[in-house]
Amino acid sequence: MGSKLIDEQQSDIFDLRFAIVGAGIGGLASALALAKKGFKDIHVYENASNLGFMGAGIQLAPNLVRILSRLDCWDLVEAEATDVLETSIRDGATDTELAHVRMPDIRKKYGYPHCTGHRASLVGGLYQGCRKMPAIKFHFGCAVIAITSFQPKVEFVVKTREGVEQRIIADTLLAADGVKSITRVALLNQINHASEVEDTGQAAYRVLLPREKMQDDPEMMALLDSNQVTRWIGEKRHWIAYPIQSRTMYNMSSIQPDTNFASEPSMTYTTKGSKDTMLSVFADFCPLIQRMLDLVPDGQVCEWKLRVQKPLPTWVHGSVALVGDACHPTLPHLNQGAAQAVEDAAVLAEVLAKCPGSDLASLNKSLRVYELIRKERASTLVRWAAESGRILHLGQGKAKEERDRRFANANAGGHHLPDKWASSDVQEYIYSHDCMQEAADQFCRLYQSLS
Secondary structure (H helix, E strand, O other): OHHHHHHHHHHHHOOOEEEEEOOOHHHHHHHHHHHHHOOOEEEEEEOOOOOOOOOOEEEEOHHHHHHHHHOOOHHHHHOOOEEOOEEEEEEOOOOOEEEEEEOOOHHHHHOOOOEEEEHHHHHHHHHHHHHOOOOEEEEEOEEEEEEEEOOOOEEEEEEEOOOOEEEEEEOEEEEOOOOOOHHHHHHHHHOOOOOOEEEEEEEEEEEEEEHHHHOOOHHHHHHHOOOEEEEEEEOOEEEEEEEEOOOOEEEEEEEEEOOHHHHOOOOOOEEEEOHHHHHHHOOOOOHHHHHHHHOOOOOOEEEEEEEEEOOOOOOEEOOEEEOHHHOOOOOHHHOOHHHHHHHHHHHHHHHHHOOOOOOHHHHHHHHHHHHHHHHHHHHHHHHHHHHHHHHHOOOOOHHHHHHHHHHHHHHOOOOOOOOHHHOHHHHHHHHOOOHHHHHHHHHHHHHHHOO
């Protein structure tokens, strides 16, 4: 009799109504992962009128590819992706190579490749996967403006593009609404804790160079036709670049001190940048960088502000959980932001599918298991990304000399690179981790440990 009751409660779980706030990478992955587990009523609310498939390049590491493969959407993404087989870390001013790391065995070692691609391909792959699942319904042009109840049901208000406000009720809400998360603010208010988004003092440019603009420069074409990620580093600044879209585009992304946003504080995290300002910021970088930046058309420079969130006391309240940048935004130095949001989504689906009851107490405990599984790992990678950025951006002095000595040692066969992204020990920790298997293995023990 007891077993039958548990089975009936388990089946009720899959009939619950799930609301997901945000149709970015974390939100799409959450919806798709839930649907693949058999949940039948999933609603995604997105402020934009459509996905638009904007953005630039993205690195697709093995821990991300593992999940995309299991969600049956990797093939579409991989079609235009480029395998990363090596990386070159160079002095920004002289183009002198500080370290060269070959990574030919990533696919063999971890079972999945490390690739570069276009963010639109990743979003598109996840979205097409969602579109195949009848359980998932999209509500575009709907901005969540308030969370009015966290329990026993979640109640929130959305506002359409026409200005119409609607009250929505769901059994569980997953907030993948980014670093500016309204849900996070409301959740922390429930426990009398302030939401503290921190300026990093840094901003970034994104540049996409089409093949036809590079084709007359042999140095540029060697980079575009390679399987290499290249990073040029200088004091408080760097560029990282790699081929995307079947080598038809060269993606470049920078970090530099934030001046434009600091002088005009606002809630906007992106702005149209000035080409002249960009060239001025990197005026002391090598001629190759200057030639590439000179190819960027006037009016097509995008700059965005880098912000992070102070560590949160909790990611969960009632039957609401935060996902991705809503709870652990990170600097881009490990190239793990998207991967960690997708790991969140995969773990959420695993623990919710194992939830033994459809009541609030069971849902809350399952969501807390998600936090227990994910928080330490995500926090570690956020910390490592910040540490790596500080080391890469050193100015003249003994600390920089020591860093460059460590780069030289790596060329001689060392494994602990100052650039953590390229360091084999860091790669081992990140890439070998199977978050879905961990969730499956640890759920019962962690669930039973919670009061």
